[in-house]
Amino acid sequence: MGSRDLHQGATMTAMSGATIHQVAKAAGVSPSTVSNFLNGRPGRMLPETRARVEEAIRHLGYRPNRAARQLRTGRVQVVGLVVPSVANPFWGAFALHLEGAALAAGYHVLLCNSARDPERERAYIDELWADGIRGVVLCSSLPSLDHVLPLVEQGLNLVAFDRTAQAGDPSRMVNISVDNVIGAQLATRHLLELGHRRIAFVSGALRSVNRRERFRGFRDALENAGLSPDDAIVWSGAADEPYGDLDVAGLGRRAAADLMRGDDPPTAIVAINDMCALGVSAGVRDAGLRVGQDVSVVGFDDIVLADLAAPPLTTVRQPMADMAAAAFTHLRECVESDEPATGRSLLMRPELVVRGSTGPVPPPR
Amino acid sequence: MGSRDLHQGATMTAMSGATIHQVAKAAGVSPSTVSNFLNGRPGRMLPETRARVEEAIRHLGYRPNRAARQLRTGRVQVVGLVVPSVANPFWGAFALHLEGAALAAGYHVLLCNSARDPERERAYIDELWADGIRGVVLCSSLPSLDHVLPLVEQGLNLVAFDRTAQAGDPSRMVNISVDNVIGAQLATRHLLELGHRRIAFVSGALRSVNRRERFRGFRDALENAGLSPDDAIVWSGAADEPYGDLDVAGLGRRAAADLMRGDDPPTAIVAINDMCALGVSAGVRDAGLRVGQDVSVVGFDDIVLADLAAPPLTTVRQPMADMAAAAFTHLRECVESDEPATGRSLLMRPELVVRGSTGPVPPPR
DNA sequence: ACCTCCTTGTGCAACGTTTTACCAAGGCTT
């Protein structure tokens, strides 16, 4: 590929990249043999021949044309990643890990931001399919997968991330998620143990599986502590707010403002995730109260920023790196072997990380 | 592949996606005509014919095979995005915007995290090129582009984002960046106007263009205020720390710890970016000091989290959405027209956003 | 000597698209 010193006619061909034919000619073999060297096992030829092919490839800087290969085989070394919004650091970090795993296996990652809009997801995944991509990590956690079902039935390998299996799911997929119920229970129990009894749950609309599960964990924990469900204070955003993914933080901030303005404001708040919790914290401060003292706040995810906040955020950690690696590995296996492991689920255990944003109930003011 | 209820033969073809031949047959025309309808202008045929083709396409749910198209034309509707780390919310947000612009034009975005490692970038971009991708947004801001030069000379369209033009740059590229010098000057002048005289600059190794420029703006502002360069306190990380992109925040935190432990600690700190500034703020608090009162901190970027921090972060805003759109638009034009606008640069004006993390110099303790 | 099998290859037909060159038929001009 180099470039500088080519005066003889080879230039043009070197420019657009050598083909397998040129390699074959240079090595004095047929294209088939080169192909065999590259794909079938190289044991199919004399060591001497193999050496010549190797040398020719190296010398010409040959890289197989992916389009041609894909056209012929129907495969691409690309997986799709559909996240609500990569501007959320949690998804950013997830994308980083997924991409790392993919890179190590020679795969690439195609990024799609769906804002949890099913129609947008459908359109995206349709395109990915048309591009020959047969593996997708879908992170929207929508309860229904109907919008992508046709493709899954046609052979698309799907990993539903941050979403547990639901009745009616297609069989040809796997779910990878943290145990959101337990996670929310851990968070809520922590607040209860600190003595809180007026606890609010702040989220965007509860339209995704993970959010519903977290809510369930929250409610279960309250009930286990002998509180009635009516004691739960739930703030799920204005009805017109699509999913609260574009700006969860802003949503959290408004929520806190609302809640703190109320008659009998909560002494603790469980936020749907860390970004939301950071927004809630800001809202609490807006109201002139101190996070961790006047009001306890707990998040979910344990993004890097949780530890940098003031006070640092108590939260529920997801083993994200592991999950990302698992998602990719699974996808790769399915795509490469054809015929997928069907109906598997991977449920990871979350971990409570206690920091400064939670504390004992303040004396009544 | 698929499975369930295939009794009639047509199913198989519907499964793997219809081809242009099937569409042609269904419409009673030749493949060429269908192709003309799709690419050349549809004015090339009778309205009646066109209608039949349209109907056939709709009815069969035909989507052109990208691999075949790419093999034939050599083009793909994909641009590469190479960022230091998408886990940094700034790059996450940038990716979101770029992807939005791409989506609107029917393009996809391939995500690459380089950690500013030139070798990794080279390998990445080589692969993108081999994949037929002819447009890449490179965000590492490395002073030398030698590692990607061969490909650029062969026809790769490059947008160097967050990096101004350097002597020796290949001509076939454009630079899009905020004016980092002015930005850093704004930040520093703000601190000077508040009365600060002992000001520190915190960054990872100054190996990227944007960082050097920010540092220059910082130093210029000090000099303009009549301070000697020696008054500048510069903390650029341990020598063994590659670039400080993996964990800028952690770096900022350690930096603050170091600085605050010193004999004559600074009263204000300019951080290389917002993530770093958030880390610095955490470090300042670790040292038992109050951000915005005991120590002023200013960042760069204005990520969403800047406004959520406690206290909210004074910072320099980049018009990111505009820049992302410009980057994509340019790339698209180049890729589609072949032969690029050469040697152009786009330099955007930054804006100082004053929030609570900066304040007047505290009385000496 | 003949058949069989193994080794080390090669030839050729796809894969689904785009595009160049060509063609037929009708309408104008002269």
Place this chain on the structure above:
DNA sequence: AAGCCTTGGTAAAACGTTGCACAAGGAGGT
């Protein structure tokens, strides 16, 4: 009526791979 555009459309050759089917040439068995 001959020549020439124009219109509406087609045939066929690529693009660079892969993988099946086949082929020499030799080794081993009977």
